[in-house]
Every structure is written in structure tokens, then in C-alpha cells.
Amino acid sequence: MTEPSHAEHLSVEDFDPAASSLTGAVDPAVMAELLSIRSSIDNFDATLVYLLAERFKATQRVGILKAKHQLPPADPSREKAQIQRLRALAESAHLDPAFAEKFLNFIISEVIHHHQAISESHSAVAATGVVPVVSRDGQGFVGAPDVSPETDDGGTTR
Numbered sequence: 734m735t736e737p738s739h740a741e742h743l744s745v746e747d748f749d750p751a752a753s754s755l756t757g758a759v760d761p762a763v764m765a766e767l768l769s770i771r772s773s774i775d776n777f778d779a780t781l782v783y784l785l786a787e788r789f790k791a792t793q794r795v796g797i798l799k800a801k802h803q804l805p806p807a808d809p810s811r812e813k814a815q816i817q818r819l820r821a822l823a824e825s826a827h828l829d830p831a832f833a834e835k836f837l838n839f840i841i842s843e844v845i846h847h848h849q850a851i852s853e854s855h856s857a858v859a860a861t862g863v864v865p866v867v868s869r870d871g872q873g874f875v876g877a878p879d880v881s882p883e884t885d886d887g888g889t890t891r
């Protein structure tokens with residue numbers, strides 16, 4: 734394999750903003766304009782990642798709260814209201830409302846999976862008293878720490 738796969742772990746510094754399959758195949762002035770627009774796209778994409786990370790931090794807190802109080806992961810009435818609002822916002826921003834709805838549904842379904850996982854681990858902790866801890870990189874189980882099952886981090890944030 735000559736090209737790195739999408740799944741391969743690369744750091745931000747490895748990013749080549751000039752990477753393109755068009756290099757050498759288009760007028761250099763056109764290429765320069767394309768790269769200039771792409772630099773804005775790169776800033777937007779980075780911002781999206783930060784925004785999503787903050788949103789998932791907030792929904793993780795919701796997931797822990799729901800698990801502690803045995804509330805269902807999904808709240809369909811809340812979702813309906815969110816979708817109506819986002820569709821209206823999208824329209825006023827000249828963004829396709831159908832796309833906005835699909836995007837929100839995509840994120841919410843991921844959030845619901847996370848809620849379910851938190852709820853399952855919360856139930857397992859309640860049943861066994863063993864608190865699973867995921868390593869900082871989220872890749873591995875590192876053992877049972879000396880903390881109470883009432884810990885607020887759901888055992889997933891160390």
C-alpha cells in the first residue's frame with residue numbers, strides 16, 4: 734500500500750494542505766485559488782471537530798445522568814423539537830433543511846449508542862461493584878480503580 738489508509742493514525746502536523754490528485758494537471762493559478770479556498774475549508778473542518786467534541790462532552794454528561802436515574806437513552810419529543818428548530822435555522826441560513834435533519838439524526842443516533850453503552854456499564858457496575866476504566870486513548874481496558882460506583886465520570890473518562 735502506497736497511500737496511507739483513512740484509518741491510519743496520523744497527527745495534525747502530518748496534514749499536507751496541498752495534497753491533491755490535481756497537482757500538475759491544472760493551471761498553477763487555478764491551483765493556487767483552489768488551495769486558498771481549501772485553507773478556509775480546513776479551518777471550518779477543524780472548527781466542526783472542536784464543536785462536535787464539545788457537544789459529545791455535554792451529551793456524555795446527559796448519558797451519565799440518564800444512566801444514574803434509569804432514564805431511557807432516547808427522548809423522541811425532544812428530538813422532534815430539535816429537528817423542527819434546526820430545519821428552520823437551516824432555511825434561514827440557506828442550508829438544505831433535509832441535510833440539517835439528516836446530520837442531526839446521524840449525531841443523535843451516535844449519542845444514543847453512547848448512552849446505551851454508559852447505561853450498560855452503569856448497570857454492570859451496580860451488579861458487580863467493579864468499575865471498568867478505559868485507558869486515556871479510549872483503546873483499552875486498564876482495570877478496576879479504587880473509586881466508588883457513584884463516581885460521576887461513568888468510568889469512561891480517565
Ligand SMILES: O=C(O)C(=O)C[C@]1(C(=O)O)C=C[C@@H](O)C=C1
Pocket residue numbers: 792795796806807808809811812815840841844845848
Ligand atoms: O437531551 C437528551 O436527552 C439527550 O440525550 C441528548 C440528545 C442529543 O444528542 O441532542 C440525544 C438523544 C435524545 O433522544 C435527545 C437529545
